[in-house]
Amino acid sequence: xxxxxxxxxxxxxxxxxxxxxxxxxxxxxxxxxxxxxxxxxxxxxxxxxxxxxxxxxxxxxxxxxxxxxxxxxxxxxxxxxxxxxxxxxxxxxxxxxxxxxxxxxxxxxxxxxxxxxxxxxxxxxxxxxxxxxxx
Amino acid sequence: xxxxxxxxxxxxxxxxxxxxxxxxxxxxxxxxxxxxxxxxxxxxxxxxxxxxxxxxxxxxxxxxxxxxxxxxxxxxxxxxxxxxxxxxxxxxxxxxxxxxxxxxxxxxxxxxxxxxxxxxxxxxxxxxxxxxxxxxxxxxxxxxxxxxxxxxxxxxxxxxxxxxxxxxxxxxxxxxxxxxxxxxxxxxxxxxxxxxxxxxxxxxxxxxxxxxxxxxxxxxxxxxxxxxxxxxxxxxxxxxxxxxxxxxxxxxxxxxxxxxxxxxxxxxxxxxxxxxxxxxxxxxxxxxxxxxxxxxxxxxxxxxxxxxxxxxxxxxxxxxxxxxxxxxxxxxxxxxxx
Numbered sequence: 033x034x035x036x037x038x039x040x041x042x043x044x045x046x047x048x049x050x051x052x053x054x055x056x057x058x059x060x061x062x063x064x065x066x067x068x069x070x071x072x073x074x075x076x077x078x079x080x081x082x083x084x085x086x087x088x089x090x091x092x093x094x095x096x097x098x099x100x101x102x103x104x105x106x107x108x109x110x111x112x113x114x115x116x117x118x119x120x121x122x123x124x125x126x127x128x129x130x131x132x133x134x135x136x137x138x139x140x141x142x143x144x145x146x147x148x149x150x151x152x153x154x155x156x157x158x159x160x161x162x163x164x165x166x167x
Numbered sequence: 168x169x170x171x172x173x174x175x176x177x178x179x180x181x182x183x184x185x186x187x188x189x190x191x192x193x194x195x196x197x198x199x200x201x202x203x204x205x206x207x208x209x210x211x212x213x214x215x216x217x218x219x220x221x222x223x224x225x226x227x228x229x230x231x232x233x234x235x236x237x238x239x240x241x242x243x244x245x246x247x248x249x250x251x252x253x254x255x256x257x258x259x260x261x262x263x264x265x266x267x268x269x270x271x272x273x274x275x276x277x278x279x280x281x282x283x284x285x286x287x288x289x290x291x292x293x294x295x296x297x298x299x300x301x302x303x304x305x306x307x308x309x310x311x312x313x314x315x316x317x318x319x320x321x322x323x324x325x326x327x328x329x330x331x332x333x334x335x336x337x338x339x340x341x342x343x344x345x346x347x348x349x350x351x352x353x354x355x356x357x358x359x360x361x362x363x364x365x366x367x368x369x370x371x372x373x374x375x376x377x378x379x380x381x382x383x384x385x386x387x388x389x390x391x392x393x394x395x396x397x398x399x400x401x402x403x404x405x406x407x408x409x410x411x412x413x414x415x416x417x418x419x420x421x422x423x424x425x426x427x428x429x430x431x432x433x434x435x436x437x438x439x440x441x442x443x444x445x446x447x448x449x450x451x452x453x454x455x456x457x458x459x460x461x462x463x464x465x466x467x468x469x470x471x472x473x474x475x476x477x478x479x480x481x482x483x484x485x486x487x488x489x490x491x492x493x494x495x496x497x498x499x500x501x502x503x504x505x
Binding site: 033038044045047048049050051052053054055056060061062064066070071072073075076077079080081083087110111112115116119120 | 176177178200220221222278282283284285286287288289290312313314315331332333335402403405406407409410413414415418419420424425427428431432446447450453454457460461463464467468
């Protein structure tokens, strides 16, 4: 890529920093330049987030329809998979799969609920009600 | 405590941490491209049975941690590396390092990295930063992908050092152990070793999971995605490919431009003009990767999406595989100055 072809588009990273891109100058030598972003990858990130938001909404509906426990909702909200939840809570993956069912969730002890709440960085009350207020 | 430390921005976090830490021990000549090349950073891997963030597990660079390790090993620089079972001992050790004037590399998770924009905060645990001091209750942070240095509270730093999930950092700290003088001859030899190892990784790993064969195999897979996964899911898969290829840290074109820059800089230590020619081939590879990304974007935006469009996408990767195969073959034939 030539230095003058480095895109300077908008992107989410722009809020924080410009990024270093490598490109060749007119003499054919490599040099670095700061870029504000590239529309092609900004869109890649956007479609990824649209999908995540859809997954979160689907999970919320499932919980409301009593097809899944709030753990599913918070797992999606926190971009986790069962492996990550297992790693944060210390529970077996198998246990978590059980707790994804509404009935199993309802019978959880306060202590276990607290572990889930901590893993999702919320209170036990928020875990039960799916009511979280954040940015 | 504020240690004398100059923050320098890099494209990729681990390259940046490596070059910035080496400068703290008086090794000034190792630029980001040199660290990347000596560390044999260029790679391609697609692990079909593994999913990351509901998409394909694709990487354009070598395993996290290896660039720092290989670069220090090649230059005969001893490294201290520590992991911790308890958060208390992890912070105590960090404070001792800072008090003795030693900036340290820290492996951290990105999900709770508060200064990152929300859109970038996934559960990715192999980000690298340097902690270089403490100002009242805030740790001073040099994150190589950022233009300026920043800071984190003790709690924030602890939370990212003890992020959980795949590749969990476990408080990992690393730094070069002592002052060293590195000669041009050592760098020259390290360049040779780094290139030979990279040739091996890209050409000789059996199977189609890693190396140039994996690029071609991925190209062939992409042609089948439309029928197999449907329009929307294959769009998401392509978006993941583009993010791995172009997102913060790659320097553009899936690290191919950084590698091309490395070969140019290597020429100063190994004056063989073939390096300059092969550098151009990697620039060309990077350019095709970026053309492929534009094609992919057409698909995930829904602007195009016929089977013919997927075929064009797949053929880009098959073409890249050929270009990179020839480039690495040419590198394998270089006569090195002893």
